[in-house]
Every structure is written in structure tokens, then in C-alpha cells.
Amino acid sequence: MSEHERYAEDLALYALDALRGEDRALVDEHLATCAACRRELEQLRGDTALLALATTGPRPPQRARQRLLDAVAREARAVKVVETSPRRSWWGWLGWAATAAVVIFALSLWRENSELKASLASASSQAAKSAREVEEMRRIAAPILEPEAQRVTLVAAKAPPQPQGKVFYLRNRSSLVLLANNLPALPAEKAYELWLIPTNGAPIPAGVFKPDAHGSASVVNPPLPAGAEAKAFAITVENEAGSATPTLPLVMVGAGE
Amino acid sequence: MSRPQPQGISDLALVTGLKSGDQGAMAELYDRYSSVVYAVALRVLGDSGAAEDVLQEVFLQLWHKPTAFDAARGRLGSWLAVITRNRAIDSLRKRRPETDIEDVVLSVAPDLAAEADRARAAEKVRGVMGSMVPAQRSALEMAYWQGLSHSEIADKTGEPLGTVKTRIRAGLIVLRKAFQT
Numbered sequence: 362m363s364e365h366e367r368y369a370e371d372l373a374l375y376a377l378d379a380l381r382g383e384d385r386a387l388v389d390e391h392l393a394t395c396a397a398c399r400r401e402l403e404q405l406r407g408d409t410a411l412l413a414l415a416t417t418g419p420r421p422p423q424r425a426r427q428r429l430l431d432a433v434a435r436e437a438r439a440v441k442v443v444e445t446s447p448r449r450s451w452w453g454w455l456g457w458a459a460t461a462a463v464v465i466f467a468l469s470l471w472r473e474n475s476e477l478k479a480s481l482a483s484a485s486s487q488a489a490k491s492a493r494e495v496e497e498m499r500r501i502a503a504p505i506l507e508p509e510a511q512r513v514t515l516v517a518a519k520a521p522p523q524p525q526g527k528v529f530y531l532r533n534r535s536s537l538v539l540l541a542n543n544l545p546a547l548p549a550e551k552a553y554e555l556w557l558i559p560t561n562g563a564p565i566p567a568g569v570f571k572p573d574a575h576g577s578a579s580v581v582n583p584p585l586p587a588g589a590e591a592k593a594f595a596i597t598v599e600n601e602a603g604s605a606t607p608t609l610p611l612v613m614v615g616a617g618e
Numbered sequence: 619m620s621r622p623q624p625q626g627i628s629d630l631a632l633v634t635g636l637k638s639g640d641q642g643a644m645a646e647l648y649d650r651y652s653s654v655v656y657a658v659a660l661r662v663l664g665d666s667g668a669a670e671d672v673l674q675e676v677f678l679q680l681w682h683k684p685t686a687f688d689a690a691r692g693r694l695g696s697w698l699a700v701i702t703r704n705r706a707i708d709s710l711r712k713r714r715p716e717t718d719i720e721d722v723v724l725s726v727a728p729d730l731a732a733e734a735d736r737a738r739a740a741e742k743v744r745g746v747m748g749s750m751v752p753a754q755r756s757a758l759e760m761a762y763w764q765g766l767s768h769s770e771i772a773d774k775t776g777e778p779l780g781t782v783k784t785r786i787r788a789g790l791i792v793l794r795k796a797f798q799t
Binding site for chain 2: 369370371372373374376377378379381403404405406407408409410411412413414415416417418419420421422425426428429430432433434436
């Protein structure tokens, strides 16, 4: 049985949002590295959409429209103003690094929280406390992980935008966050792949990703071997399913600071 | 988007309008899709008040997070139908949503925005469901409209867990094939 077949039935349950707990986490882990199964999940969601779209019934009451539009009017957004500075500021990076450290901490809390919930039903009060902490961390992390957050990269005045990537890696937790921007668009069927270049041994795949329309991308906690010591990180262009070994050239590379 | 819109403004342009806080775009999207969203919520919840709450919640989520909709993969109507069904099931089962709306990506399926298209599709879906063996149809319906897990369905029907899983997936594939031809 191929790996895809092994996940095929669970993917259908996943598409129905019916998979919970450990079963869901296992599929999530597989989806993070398998483009074919991600496509199949999208297809299965499309199939479930047919069931939903084919439903007919009475129209919503007229008051529902006004209720929504009133709520929208109340929440009319304030335009966010971001002051940009022509000077590149070192403390900007520091703030970013601190936020990423919070993200990594939040993710590790989330992981611990999930494990706690699964294995210790009696410790529900502790789990609830962790959940509150996670919620708080998520709120803090939102500005860098939410796709709609405004991202401004400060560079030397008059310099054209350059591709940039920043990796935050916490070896003892195997936690990694990559934030990248100004990445060139890729041909169809191609994706970027991040590599952890260890002190000894072959490069380790650390996540396949595609930039959004603005060239921004992030990778959060890809599956990594425990405790791998990183000498450097690099990014290559690969087929969208990802590769086990990097295809040269390295389009971006960086060593520790 | 390639599909011509009756009002001349594409769904994508309206969603782009939401990003800059265009309340008129919200009203237009509501007029296009509120009947689908409400019908799905009502079918799951069977209660007009609860369905109206889900309707409100789904459109407010779109207002708050228009970037969650990825126009490249999936049509707005299908996407809204899927997140509505998921949200209604969460409400029915009194559980917290576990899937972020931005993680709901679906393949490009028929849009069925127009009511006439939906009525035809509804008939086709009924035909396909009717052609399934009863055990398969009921497994799929229990999973989809009641949000029962495969183990709950297995408990109810006395069928092995593996059989229930297979029935659900096979049922979805049968539907897919009917709409591919």
C-alpha cells in the first residue's frame, strides 16, 4: 500500500472536518510534506462543496441582511498607517527576532498543550491554563503570521527590493520559523524548499513553500530530526512535491549570526 | 475570474473591495451568496435562529479576513458553502472550530452561484445519492449533515470502522465523477 493510499480514507474524513485529535495531527504532519495529498484534500473538499451547494431552502429573513450590514458599519476599519523610515534600523530586526522567539515559544506551548490534552484528561485545569497562554501567544504572533498583516521591509533608501529570508531556529525544541519576502514568483509546479545545512552530513529538507502574490512566505515548524545542529540554511527551487536533496543553484543562503 | 457575473463585478473584485473596507462590496456579496449560506446552515441546524447566527458569523469572518479566500483555488460560492457547513456542524455539536477558514482550500469546482444552476445540481446530487446503496448514502449523510465521526457512525450502524471510512470516501468520489461527466 502506498503512503497516499494509507491516508486516502483519512483525507476524506479530514475534508469533512470529522478528524480530531491524534488522527488529525498525523494527517496534518503528512500534509505538510505531501503535495499530492494536499491536492487530493482540496479535491475532496470540492466534492463536499457539491453536497452543500446543491442544498436549497428558504431565503434568509430580510432582517439578517440589515443585521450584518449594521455590524459591518460598526466595525468599519480604521486605516492602518505604518510609518516607514528610509533608514534601516537594527532594532527593527531585534523586534522581529523577539516576536519570532515568542512564536516559537507559542508553538512549543501549543504542542505541549495538545499532548497534555491527549494523555492527561485529569489535568484539564492545567490544559485550560495552557490554552489561555497559547491564545495570548497567538494574539502576539498574529502580526507576523497572518497573511493580511501589513509587512514592511526597511532597506537602504533608493535600493531596489531584494529577496530576504530570516530563519529562527531553536535546536533543542526542533522549532523553526522562516519569514521571507520579495521572493520572485515561480513557474507552475515549482516551489521553494528550505534546507537546514547541518554541521555534519547531508542537507535536511526543512519545508516546501510558495510565496504569495506579494512575494511573502513563511514556514512554521517543519518536521525536523531532533537536535540537528545547523551550520547554515539555504533555499532552492524544486518541484512542488519537494525534493530529498537540494537542486542547485542555492537561490538564497545564510549562516548563523 | 472567468465566470461572467450578472452584475458585471467579479467575486474577486468584490473580495478585493473588502480588503479596503468597502461596505457596498459586502452587501453585494451577501446578496449573491446569503441564500446558499443560509440553506446550508438551516439544513444542518434545523433551526432558523441558529442558522441566522451562522450566516452572520460566516459573512463577518469574510469581512474580517477577506485574504483567507484564495481565488486561485476554489470558487467563492463553494468555499463559503464548505466553511458554512463546517461552522454549522461545530455549532450543532457545540465544539470549538478546529479549522481556520484560511486553511480551507478547495479545488476549482462548479460555482453554482445562480439559483437555477443550484436547482439542477441539487437534482443531480439527489440522483447520485439515490443510486448509492442505502448504507453508503446514510454513512455519507450522517457524516456530512450530522457531523458524526466514523466511529459514531460505526456504533450506530454496527458496521466495522474500516467499512464506514471506505463508504464515506467512495461516496464522495461517486459524486465527483457524476459532476465530471
